[in-house]
Amino acid sequence: MADTRILVFDAKPYDIEFFEKLNKNYGFFIKFIPDRLTEDNAVLANGYDVVSLFVNDYVTPQVADIFYKNGVKLIALRSAGYNNVDLDAVYGRLHVVRVPAYSPHAIAEHTVALLLALNRKIHRAYWRTRDFNFSLHGLMGFDLHGKTAGIIGTGKIGRIVAEILGKGFGMRVLVSDPYPQTEWAENNGFSYVELEKLYKESDVISLHCPLTENTRHIINKDSLALTKPGVIILNTGRGQLISTRDLIAALKNGHIGAAGLDVYEEETDYFFEDHSDSYIQDDVLARLMTFPNVLVTSHQAFFTREAVTNIVETTMENIRAFAEGKALDNEICYKCDRQNCRKKEVGRCW
Template sequence: MKVAVFSAKKYDQDGFGQWADPSLQFSYFDSRLNSLNVKLAQGCHAICAFVNDDLSAEVLQQMSVMGIEMVALRCAGFNNVDLDTAKALGIRIARVPAYSPEAVAEHTVAMMLTLNRKLHKAFNRVRDDNFAIDGLLGFNMHGKTVGLIGTGRIGQATARILKGFGCKLLCYDVEPAEELAGHYVSLNEIYAQSDIISLHCPLNPATKHLINTDSLAKMRDGVMLINTSRGGLVNTKTVIEGLKSRKIGYLGLDVYEQEADIFFENLSEQVIDDEVFKRLLTFPNVLITSHQAFFTKEALQQISSITSDNLMAFAGGNTTGNELVP
């Protein structure tokens, strides 16, 4: 079975080479999938896509003409997929629903600690032989109230870690988990009572720009906001205003709503013309990582193995339970 892998990096090739079924024949393309380069998949039976690949109606229609009947997402999110068009065209979509929730949860808490204790600043100071600690004052996580918006596997893993710090946990989800280290409240209560707010929900029409002018106004002054889920949950321009007004005291982002043209690439020799992103980088209380929260050896193994299983199930006319429908 021939599979075209888009947005492919060396670690993707290494992962599939080590953990995928050897009968799968992968062709790797480092470019993001879009309507202009989908023809690279000519002659393949399936496409393997990542978070920023374009699986809109236009691209899916071109795939259908080429005879491609399967898209294997090597990620959990699927906001970049037009599921209605896929169903109408008979193109099966499968994802990796959970590969390592602990990986993202641990990165989330690492961002909280780095912002709080200013570890990134301390690291740079010591490298410059500056051992003064003025300006590095943090706060105890113990006893602080953390609001978790979204309590799927990642939200639950984050809750378990924070419970160990002695944090008070407030949670919100449209589908509450049966067992959780915190208790469920309304979104408004999370906004009003939390010292730290962490986002762990999917991006869909109901959650797009969940963090906006109205929700920000309900938060405590100096709130810490962390997003390791999807960039579109946050209205970035509104957040910049919140940073300027000191409503937001700390901001940690592993995702960005316009990340597709920036993240996963080495742009060190180029000029980034995204003025909103560049403005974010000017704030001393902002920490941005390049969508790396998932990036552990354990997660890559799970992604490669489950993606391989999804592809092999399709080849054999079977299902895995990871298929997506509208």
């Protein structure tokens, strides 16, 4: 497989470490590009069979054209989500594979960490005690036990969060998903409800649904108006699930108790990079960061050793299957809802 050439965009030091370590089992030719994919540098893929992309590498129609004209055959995403790829632009020209599950526990655990830190003001207490200020003023939280958690999206991550909060903390759990896992919910004592009921009754709302046209800005001024005063909003899914301007308005008027965000709808220019020596030009993000009851992390919920190992292993296996002409189990088969799909017959989307 040494003749399979892979170009890895947005390669951070930890990507390079894990790719080089695991590539000993594959023997691919791999080149790493530290920069995110853009229409200006997409031409660097000339002569490569595969490009590997992360969440902030956007495949626009122009980028898809450049890849196709330069001989790229496969886009190997290092993520579960694929909203950064224009699927219409690549269909019939470039195969796209993803990593559907790398460590749902990592993201679920980070979600709960955000909740605990916000509720018990851990982030504020940390800085206070480092100045030898041991006052408890402003640090009061509430018992999670007996409160109601609303989980939007019950894929693997959402189900794990629901189980941690329900079984571990004794919370009442309401769930919402257009594709309900009825047996799972019944076995755990959870209830599928309409979104309106979830908004109205939840003390904590956690987002774990994919980003689609139906879920874009699912948290907005109208849905926030339905929520309880003091509700905690958590998002470790996709930034555009929340209208940040509407979230800020609800924070300013005191309606929201706290927000824990591992993602941001305009994060591309900032997340995964060090901007400590410069100024944030995004006024919305800058305003969001001023609230003491907002905790923002830099899209790090996935970032455990187990998860990164699984991401790279699955990416390499996806590429090996493609190179050997085998079925692509993790191909994004987005045409299924639009026409008869042959993937089950031939193992590939087209």
